[in-house]
Amino acid sequence: MLFNSPEFIFLFLPIALLIFFQLAKRGDRRMAIAWLVAVSLFFYAKTNPTSLLLLISSIGFNYGVGSALKDQLLFDRWKVNLSRKWLLTIGIAVNLIVLGYFKYANFFITTVNQLSQTSFNFEQVFFPLAISFFTFQQIAYLVDVYRGETKEESFLNYLLFVSFFPKLIAGPIVRHQDMMPQFEERSNYRFSQENLIVGMTIFAVGFFKKAIFANSMAVLANPVFDLAAQGVSLTFFEVWVGALAYTLQLYFDFSGYSDMAIGIARMFGILLPLNFDSPYKALNISDFWRRWHITLSNFLRDYIYIPLGGNRKGNLRRYFNLMLTMLLGGLWHGAGWNFVIWGGLHGAYLVTHRQWQLFRKSLGQDLQKSSWWSRWLARIVTFFAVVLSWIFFRAENMKAVSVMLAGGIGFNGFSLPPFLSARLSFMQNLGIKFDGFMPNLQTNPWYAISGICFLLAIVWVFPNTQEWMAQYNPALDYQPTKVSHPFWQKLQWQPNIVFGILFGGMIFFCCKTFLEATPSDFIYFNF
Incomplete structure (x- = not known):
């Protein structure tokens, strides 16, 4: 199930929110947490059903190791002659071995065969979705428990810590002491109109980044890299159009996902940490x-x-x-x-x-x-x-x-647009051609260049999502910075009709776009 799919936006998310706050309203916080765990595991199973057992097994193993690390009496009770440091080492090693097997076994065997000219056969190992994210998150948890910086008594709470669906698939990678104390606060179990509106707004910005900006750049980047993989010679401008388009696609795709994750969590009253802060600046x-x-x-x-x-x-x-x-x-x-x-x-x-x-x-x-x-x-x-x-x-x-x-x-030469030949004909003596400007590009070159320039202006000049929403605590531990130009200060988000129409239009435009095409995966699902 994708964040940008109709079934998630119009069915899964509203039901998850409604029942969570209904259970919380009755005063049963454990039932509310159990509901979040259930919908999170369903979300993961719906996205990648073959990996659910691995996820639950990983959670069970790391919870057990974490419990043993914080309870020295357990060592004495079972007469286990094992130091906490060795237990931590074993816990980390098991996590890395599992990660290595599922993610790197095929790569390792292929590399060995290439280097030694052998032909070892190895059954193709399936890649469990989000294994890198939930493995690193739990390694951090074990280290923090060992250091005495955190602990978790409840298995149900630990399940929620690892599986909380807004950040499960592609992060952000959260630490236990950053997220779980928020679930201890009673105020987060009361429905908040501000949290809902702020969360929906951040989600809308992320959705727009993915559906409009990232996907439009994918149309430019993918053909160039596909041709490169086939060994087709590319011109100077084709390479840089492809490279710049992918640079923008990756940013808007992943930061769009992170915004959507932060926005969804905010609807539940939970602040997730910031993952992007205008990196191209x-x-x-x-x-x-x-x-x-x-x-x-x-x-x-x-x-x-x-x-x-x-x-x-x-x-x-x-x-x-x-x-x-x-x-x-x-x-x-x-x-x-x-x-x-x-x-x-x-x-x-x-x-x-x-x-x-x-x-x-x-x-x-x-x-x-x-x-x-x-x-x-x-x-x-x-x-x-x-x-x-x-x-x-x-x-x-x-x-x-x-x-x-x-x-x-x-190395494949330079070629400029034909309409420049009359004014720059002298450059032919330097080896510059005026045909074959972008022969392999499947779209209008000027559309490609103008689109890239427009998005470069956005990432270099415009405020980012958090700067827009700075007055409403948009992410965990976010430190607002003063937007230097007075013009941008006027654009900071306010809960008024103007911004309501603007972000409502963004959601409508995104919905219209993905209803006309199959919603695409997020790039970081591959990692």
Whole structure:
């Protein structure tokens, strides 16, 4: 079941909300929680029925390990000669082994066969939906229990923590101490008109991002990458149209899902953490990772980078920790060498950025001061470094990567639109052609370019969802920033008829769009 499907919007979600608040109104909070667990498991089973047993087994195992970690008496009662540290290690190892088997077994066997020229046969392993998300979330829970930062007495509550349907499939990755205390507050069991309206608005923005912006960019990106996978030579402009379109598709698809998840949870009175904060406005690659997939970045920082030593053991060790963390982050996204290279590329970006900072400090420059033009230059350089990395992320194989890079660098030549030939004919002497501008693109080139420019203006200039909704606490621990230009301050969301008509129109337009076509999956369902 998809967030952007009619059955979810018009049937599943209203029923889930209505019965939850009816049960809560009667004063039976456990029944209300049990109802949320039931609809969450139904939601998961409806989306991916073959994985439900794995999800429940994972929840049962990790709840048991977590209970043992916080109850030293259990060790004594059963005369188990096992330290808490070893129990934590076993718990994490089991989670990683299960994740590795289902997500990486096929990749491992294929790689071994390619390297050793063998032909080991291995039955194709199905990929359980959301396994990366619920595995990482539960590893974080075990570590937090071990550290004494959280605990859970109730199995029913733990079921809800892992399976709560707004964030189950593709995050955000939440920590137990961030979400579950909210379910202890009595006020969250009373229906709130403000929560409903704010939640519906955030959901509408996310829905619009997915249905209109992301899907329109997919029409441009998919044909280019499909042709690259087939080995078809691509022109300079085709490559960059495809790469930029995918850059925008990925952002609007995933941030749209995150907004929809935050909006749905808000309708139930629950605040989920922010996952995106205008990442393409980042001034450097470190800033980008503070804004992109924030909950995953926080997980990698808190549970991999810092335990490895972080930046406490000198620059060389810091660079090693950065590279290893990003390589693991790349591998988390998918079983393929392109994801490993993508992670390694970002690790190299982070190391280079750190070296650049040290160089500037050695020149006596103040890193906190900069001019407007240098900030925009830094933003553009960071953006195109990220675009380059998305080519590795999206390409189906390394052959497709080489085709994209060759075309993007200009190895297949340059070609400009024919109508420019009269004014720029002298450029023919430089090898520039005026035919075959975008021969493989299946849509009007000017429609493609104008659409990309329009969405770039949105991600670079417009306020994001949280800035629009800043007055209404749109996400957990969100710290509102002042929107600099007075014009944007006037556009901050208010519960009035103007914004009601605007967002009602957005929902209607999205509904009309997906009723005319089959709702598409979210990209991060693959990870």
